[in-house]
Amino acid sequence: HRIIIPLYMNGVLMSYVGRDVTGRATIRYKAVPIDQCIRDPKSMIYHIDHAHDKLILVEGATDVWRIGKGCGASMGAALTPAQITQIIQKKFSRIFILYDNDATGVAEGEKIGALLSQYVDVEILYLPEGTQDPGELTSDDVKVLRKQVFGKIY
Numbered sequence: 633h634r635i636i637i638p639l640y641m642n643g644v645l646m647s648y649v650g651r652d653v654t655g656r657a658t659i660r661y662k663a664v665p666i667d668q669c670i671r672d673p674k675s676m677i678y679h680i681d682h683a684h685d686k687l688i689l690v691e692g693a694t695d696v697w698r699i700g701k702g703c704g705a706s707m708g709a710a711l712t713p714a715q716i717t718q719i720i721q722k723k724f725s726r727i728f729i730l731y732d733n734d735a736t737g738v739a740e741g742e743k744i745g746a747l748l749s750q751y752v753d754v755e756i757l758y759l760p761e762g763t764q765d766p767g768e769l770t771s772d773d774v775k776v777l778r779k780q781v782f783g784k785i786y
Contacts, residue, residue: 634662637693639673640681646671649707651693661707675714678705680722686781687719688728688757689744691737695730695766699774702782709740711747720751728781730757733764 634650634657647669650662663673679696680687688703690696696703706715709731719727727748731741738758745754759766760773769777775785 633657637678639671639676639678641671641676642681644670646676647673649673649693672714673707674712675718676707677715677718678707680704680718683722683724685724686726686728687722687724688730688777688781689719690730690766691732692765692767698767698769699730699777700786702778706744709736711740711744716747719748724752726753726755728755728757730759730766730777732766733759 633654634652637649637651638645639647639649647664649664652660652662663669666672677689678693682701683704684702686702688699690699690703690705691709692705692707696705711719729741729745729748731737731744741756745756748754757777759769763769763773778785
């Protein structure tokens with residue numbers, strides 16, 4: 633009972649993870665064993681191939697699905713050195729960090745923002761009151777966010 637999330641880099645399938653859809657699994661995300669991947673999932677930013685010039689960085693794939701093109705996920709709150717390198721190499725003009733509205737998400741988002749600001753213009757975004765996760769944004773909230781970040785809705 634998992635949705636399979638393919639992880640591509642430069643148009644090539646590198647790995648995949650499965651996300652529990654029942655809400656009952658003790659392990660929400662399961663990755664392919666590292667020795668069976670072309671590249672470790674924690675060394676990539678999910679969906680980064682579809683971001684150009686600006687990036688909205690979120691924690692999870694479902695957040696990317698909600699926000700759309702121009703959004704990438706770290707697949708967890710912390711970034712690895714390989715993920716940081718991947719972001720820097722894309723040479724974004726600006727990065728917007730929109731992490732979950734919990735203690736870990738806020739702290740990690742601010743930490744990542746401080747680190748990446750050495751290389752690129754970074755802005756930390758916060759979710760509307762009462763929203764815990766970017767995947768919970770309403771359609772109207774997503775439209776406003778995309779208009780503010782990209783100057784257009786889609």
